[in-house]
Amino acid sequence: MTPSAVHLTNPLDVPLAVIGPKPGATRGEPVESSAVLFEDSLVEVGVWECTPGCFPSRRDGWREAVTIVVGRGVLRDANGTEHPLAPGVTLALPEGWVGEWDIAETVRKVYVVTLSEPR
Numbered sequence: 001m002t003p004s005a006v007h008l009t010n011p012l013d014v015p016l017a018v019i020g021p022k023p024g025a026t027r028g029e030p031v032e033s034s035a036v037l038f039e040d041s042l043v044e045v046g047v048w049e050c051t052p053g054c055f056p057s058r059r060d061g062w063r064e065a066v067t068i069v070v071g072r073g074v075l076r077d078a079n080g081t082e083h084p085l086a087p088g089v090t091l092a093l094p095e096g097w098v099g100e101w102d103i104a105e106t107v108r109k110v111y112v113v114t115l116s117e118p119r
Contacts (some may be wrong), residue, residue, distance in 0.1 A: 006038045006045065011069045011110050028053030030103060039064045041118035049108040050101065059097040061116045066091050071107030076100050 008014070016033035030053030038045040052073075073085040078098040083091060085107055095116055101107075 006046075008037065008110070011047050011108060016047060016049055022050065022053065022055040025053050025055045026081050027102070030055055030101075034060070036101050042109055044113040044115075045111070047110055048106065049106060050103055051106050052103045054102040056080045056100050056102055057098075059095055061092050061095065063095045063097075063116075064113045065090060066093070066109040066111045069108045071103065072105040073101065073103035073107055076102060 014035050014037075015033050019032045019034060022030040022032055030049075030050050032048065032050045034046055034048040036044060036046040047069075068085050068087055068089045068091075070087055071085065075083040075085055075091060076099050077083070083089075085101075085103070
């Protein structure tokens with residue numbers, strides 16, 4: 001059987017499942033939700049959303065490309081470099097990236113994660 005393509009017309013229309021509060025939050029009480037649209041042993045594609053707050057993040061064993069659909073904030077590298085988050089912004093987070101998400105307005109992103117090793 002040949003796999004079908006995943007077609008996403010509007011990421012704002014995708015229903016999300018609540019994951020829960022973001023562990024290690026340093027400001028606020030951010031809550032994350034997501035929907036996985038595709039996954040195999042090396043790749044995951046989905047939609048993720050998080051309410052306002054600040055929390056640490058790292059990419060160990062995986063890398064991620066994201067496009068912000070709605071919301072505002074800052075993605076801050078461990079060295080202090082800030083990347084503004086706003087609708088239309090696309091980011092690539094390499095394996096080994098360390099920093100924090102500082103979300104001012106609920107952010108929704110479309111993401112593609114590539115794992116370094118198969119699941």
